[in-house]
Amino acid sequence: MIDSHCHPNCKELEDIAAEIMERAYSSGVESFMIVGCDLDDSLKALSMADKFKDFGAYAAVGIHPHEAQRYEINLNYYLDELEEMTRDARVLAWGEIGLDYYYDNSPRGVQRKIFIAQLDRALKLNLPVILHIRDAMSDALDILDDYKKNLKLLFHCYSGGLEHLERVLDMGGLCALGGAVTWKGKRSDELRQVAKLINIDRLLIETDCPYMTPAPFRGKLNEPGYIKYVYEAVAAVKDIEFNELEYKIKINFEKFFEIK
Ligand SMILES: [Zn+2]
Numbered sequence: 161m162i163d164s165h166c167h168p169n170c171k172e173l174e175d176i177a178a179e180i181m182e183r184a185y186s187s188g189v190e191s192f193m194i195v196g197c198d199l200d201d202s203l204k205a206l207s208m209a210d211k212f213k214d215f216g217a218y219a220a221v222g223i224h225p226h227e228a229q230r231y232e233i234n235l236n237y238y239l240d241e242l243e244e245m246t247r248d249a250r251v252l253a254w255g256e257i258g259l260d261y262y263y264d265n266s267p268r269g270v271q272r273k274i275f276i277a278q279l280d281r282a283l284k285l286n287l288p289v290i291l292h293i294r295d296a297m298s299d300a301l302d303i304l305d306d307y308k309k310n311l312k313l314l315f316h317c318y319s320g321g322l323e324h325l326e327r328v329l330d331m332g333g334l335c336a337l338g339g340a341v342t343w344k345g346k347r348s349d350e351l352r353q354v355a356k357l358i359n360i361d362r363l364l365i366e367t368d369c370p371y372m373t374p375a376p377f378r379g380k381l382n383e384p385g386y387i388k389y390v391y392e393a394v395a396a397v398k399d400i401e402f403n404e405l406e407y408k409i410k411i412n413f414e415k416f417f418e419i420k
């Protein structure tokens with residue numbers, strides 16, 4: 161199995177990262193994308209990708225929309241620092257970046273400015289991008305229209321529902337689904353509909369740990385070892401064998417991030 165988006169570098173997990181990575185690896189998770197949310201976090205993602213490279217760990221670096229405001233002044237300096245991190249062979253993508261109008265932790269105009277600047281940087285470096293978009297799909301897709309031809313897009317924790325799915329797929333993007341497909345409720349029902357409709361070659365699976373814990377452990381901290389519950393839920397709605405899903409996701413992951 162592949163965990164295409166996880167945060168063992170976050171403050172809740174960093175002290176037990178070795179333990180959870182080992183646990184995940186021995187339960188059959190053979191590759192991890194460790195994602196950065198700000199400068200420090202990206203640096204930690206990079207050092208963990210190095211430390212856990214025998215477990216198939218890679219990293220992405222970027223500034224999360226929650227953190228946008230902290231980086232508005234001297235933005236180019238910070239982007240240069242992130243660009244420097246991308247020189248490391250374990251860094252395969254720019255992210256997570258995007259817009260989050262649900263929490264609105266940074267003003268929307270600032271979020272858009274930091275998002276666009278990072279898309280430009282990813283374009284310059286020819287790196288795929290990992291997108292975090294929540295309650296902001298229309299604005300995000302309008303911005304991405306200018307980049308879709310030249311950038312590989314991964315909609316992490318896809319939450320655009322059926323409403324935005326066609327436009328997302330038309331952009332050539334991949335959608336990553338996580339623990340929410342195992343939950344009860346209307347939004348998760350719709351997400352299962354998405355999982356069912358979406359062509360398997362446009363799909364990735366993720367934990368987004370420590371968040372989005374799948375159903376049997378909901379309320380606990382999430383970790384990459386729990387990803388099999390997400391695989392099981394997606395395999396069930398798509399009515400395919402677990403092993404087939406596992407194989408296809410691995411191919412998608414390696415192709416998207418250009419892992420040889
Ligand atoms: Zn996210």
Ligand SMILES: [Zn+2]
Binds near residue numbers: 165167195256368
């Ligand atoms: Zn994340």
